[in-house]
Amino acid sequence: MNTSVPPETIMLLAALLFVLGITGVIIRKNIIFMLLSVEIMLNASGLAFIAAGAKWTQPDGQVMFIFILAMAAAEVSIGLALILQIYHQHKSMDIDRLKEMNG
Amino acid sequence: MDSIFYLTAAVSVFATLMVITRHNPVHALLYLIVSLLSLSVIFYLLGAPFAALLEIIIYAGAIMVLFIFVIMLLNLGKETAKQEKEWLKPRIWVGPAFLSLILFAELFYLIYTSAPETNSAIQTVDSKMVAVSLFKPYILAVELAAMLLMAGVVGAAHIGQHKKSNLHRFLKERDNL
Numbered sequence: 001m002n003t004s005v006p007p008e009t010i011m012l013l014a015a016l017l018f019v020l021g022i023t024g025v026i027i028r029k030n031i032i033f034m035l036l037s038v039e040i041m042l043n044a045s046g047l048a049f050i051a052a053g054a055k056w057t058q059p060d061g062q063v064m065f066i067f068i069l070a071m072a073a074a075e076v077s078i079g080l081a082l083i084l085q086i087y088h089q090h091k092s093m094d095i096d097r098l099k100e101m102n103g
Numbered sequence: 104m105d106s107i108f109y110l111t112a113a114v115s116v117f118a119t120l121m122v123i124t125r126h127n128p129v130h131a132l133l134y135l136i137v138s139l140l141s142l143s144v145i146f147y148l149l150g151a152p153f154a155a156l157l158e159i160i161i162y163a164g165a166i167m168v169l170f171i172f173v174i175m176l177l178n179l180g181k182e183t184a185k186q187e188k189e190w191l192k193p194r195i196w197v198g199p200a201f202l203s204l205i206l207f208a209e210l211f212y213l214i215y216t217s218a219p220e221t222n223s224a225i226q227t228v229d230s231k232m233v234a235v236s237l238f239k240p241y242i243l244a245v246e247l248a249a250m251l252l253m254a255g256v257v258g259a260a261h262i263g264q265h266k267k268s269n270l271h272r273f274l275k276e277r278d279n280l
Binding site: 078 | 149157179210236255
């Protein structure tokens with residue numbers, strides 16, 4: 001049940017997953033895929049917290065993971081509501097269609 | 104045990120890679136669920152069984168179901184897959200991706216050549232320790248998370264409602280613009 005994998009390797013895995021999430025946000029133009037990539041990034045940061053908590057045998061890492069989970073749930077509900085609204089107004093999932101927001 | 108970790112890590116990286124390259128949203132969602140499950144196995148190997156359970160129950164169980172509901176509501180199918188295929192041409196992203204891969208390989212090399220030899224076996228942090236820590240020093244943060252979730256529910260209900268525009272019948276053509 002317990003591994004002797006060095007913590008650096010787990011942090012590298014978390015970094016790799018985070019980079020994959022950033023890549024997803026950059027290369028996709030569909031809003032749903034961008035939201036999925038944000039989820040991947042949140043998961044990677046949760047993995048980093050858990051790995052740190054496991055290294056020091058402290059529960060704080062898992063506490064932070066629970067907070068990340070709660071934040072992800074709130075973020076997904078708001079994001080999906082926004083996606084539904086955007087789809088109803090623009091009839092498209094293309095992020096470039098939102099240029100009129102002048103962001 | 105180490106081989107299990109490396110196998111699971113490979114599965115999670117591969118599944119995540121498939122998530123960001125699929126054209127069909129439902130296929131991407133399936134791969135994302137596989138990635139979440141493999142991360143949950145990694146949490147278990149790291150001695151965090153409570154977080155592993157939460158990952159499966161809340162992430163793979165609840166949040167992914169929300170995504171599936173929205174994809175079903177929007178009825179995204181073959182047209183979306185075709186559109187994504189047009190948007191994601193290889194020659195656009197191959198160059199930067201290759202250069203970034205070189206940088207990442209350098210990062211791996213640097214960390215592995217200078218890693219200190221402090222390998223201590225990982226102990227399990229069970230749910231009792233997490234709960235005591237969560238409801239004693241972090242109680243304020245729990246209250247704040249509850250308020251955040253409340254704001255999320257109210258915000259989603261407010262954003263998600265359809266506004267019916269009551270326009271004069273002569274002005275209704277402007278809706279289609």
